[in-house]
Amino acid sequence: MLFAFARRTISNSSDHASDSAFLEQDLLAFDAFGAPTRRVEEEGVVYLVNEFWTSAQRQAHSIHEISYRACFKPQLPEFFISRLTAPGDAVFDPFMGRGTTPVQAALQGRRPVGSDINPLSVLLTRPRLSPPSLPEIERRLSEIAREEGEIEREDLLVFYHPETLRRLCALRRRLLERASGSAPDPVDDWIRMVAINRLTGHSPGFFSVYSLPPNQAVSVEAQAKINARRGQMPPPRDVAALILRKSRALLADGAPPPHPPALLATSEAWRAPFLGEGEVRLIVTSPPFLDVVHYASDNWLRNWFAGVEASEVRISKHRSEAEWERMVRACLEEFARIVAPGGHVAFEVGEVRGGKVLLERLVWRAAEGLPFERLFVLVNSQSFTKTSNCWGVGNNAKGTNSNRVVILRRV
Known part of the structure; x- marks a missing residue:
């Protein structure tokens, strides 16, 4: 008061x-x-x-x-x-x-x-201002879970199991194709935001093998050294399940x-x-x-997934x-x-x-x-x-x- x-x-x-x-x-x-x-x-x-x-x-x-x-x-x-x-x-x-x-x-x-x-800032902020419901997210993810695409970048296999990377590439292409309209689909917008945030990390809650925290993506070369030092191989991850788990956590206190x-x-x-x-x-x-x-180097992997051309971000x-x-x-x-x-x-x-x-x-x-x-x-x-x-x-x-x-x- x-x-x-x-x-x-x-x-x-x-x-x-x-x-x-x-x-x-x-x-x-x-x-x-x-x-x-x-x-x-x-x-x-x-x-x-x-x-x-x-x-x-x-x-x-x-x-x-x-x-x-x-x-x-x-x-x-x-x-x-x-x-x-x-x-x-x-x-x-x-x-x-x-x-x-x-x-x-x-x-x-x-x-x-x-x-x-x-441009990543809008993609990370907009979906959380008016988020879709969990049932809407779950229904869309059930469709995505069945999709498997071609591996677009072989170098990313230092982060991801081949099966995980194929599903990520399929999800990326789907989101980019559906984002061509003027108004973003709120469910796609949300899924993109969560996926961007799950690309790399140091726990099984991320799509990648053990890496640096998600706010600082390492280079392909640096990740290869981490893998060699730890004697690790990227395990398979359920992309849709991890997105849904993080969505539940984000919406635990409501919209x-x-x-x-x-x-x-x-x-x-x-x-x-x-x-x-x-x-x-x-x-x-x-x-x-x-x-x-160094925002550009920290976000290179997020930029790739979101279709942002890093060289154009000044x-x-x-x-x-x-x-x-x-x-x-x-x-x-x-x-x-x-x-x-x-x-x-x-x-x-x-x-x-x-x-x-x-x-x-x-x-x-x-x-x-x-x-x-x-x-x-x-x-x-x-x-x-x-x-x-x-x-x-x-x-x-x-x-x-x-x-x-x-x-x-x-x-």
Whole structure:
């Protein structure tokens, strides 16, 4: 109730300074996990440090449970959606990845809006916003289970048993042929999404022999070395049965409730021509962190299955701080156009290069001169022992686990 009242006050007030102070005071009083929020100012940047959310507070909805490299937990967008939006508001993520923000927006009755330069993002997000029923999925899978095609790529036999690969190739061809129409079939859409997520992994729940986790497909050569080192051969897998098993797990908590129509696009983050001025109430996003994650190589096998031509996906790599900051500035210029006055941007960043590069400072600087009030950097920390560590210790180092989120308010 406290934060619902804060949302109304922030929306209706014309005093920007008091709005930001009101929000900051609310967060300073946040003690849901037993500790008060600490306020620290460093080089003109205000940090609010606490355990604002944790995976232990409440298990995320089951429909989130698909793998994608470098994605944040659903509790992060949930925290901001709950406090800074009302039902029906548009919530946008221009780096949507696996779709955590749009899916969480749908679960909370907001309008899901998302884009990503990688076409896989739409394929991973769209089916979970309005999923088919389990009986529909089961009926379609019963048809697929009888189909067996020709092996299209012999090199993939390092991952799959010949029988498994023939069924995967048949499923791939079927989905590509049926996707030629204008409107995607929701059951096919769902099956494709689940199959993409089951291609490789390190348990019998995946189509492949033991491999790396599903968010990081290794090369054919690397998989051959894994097979030799472990003395393993790809076992046969029941493709349809594994898709149905994962579907049951994803839908264990049910489908999202009724929500406004979603808007998903394949687009660069700094261009959102599909959105009008002031159409978005909240942006919750996290961009690639310099050149730390290699999305193209991680997703090569998923791209093959989905029929995505990887060479045509222009995923940027920003190798210097200056390049990355220019990209952020271009994004914020577009955000200034599409975020409604009084709306917010929650821009999550990570630590890179041993904590020597503080990306939140680059975002803070990139916002200078734009119609945003730079409120603070919210640091979600579960184990910092000193306040000063909130900008000096890397994630998963020395027992720490943190998110740093730059909060901006459109004025």
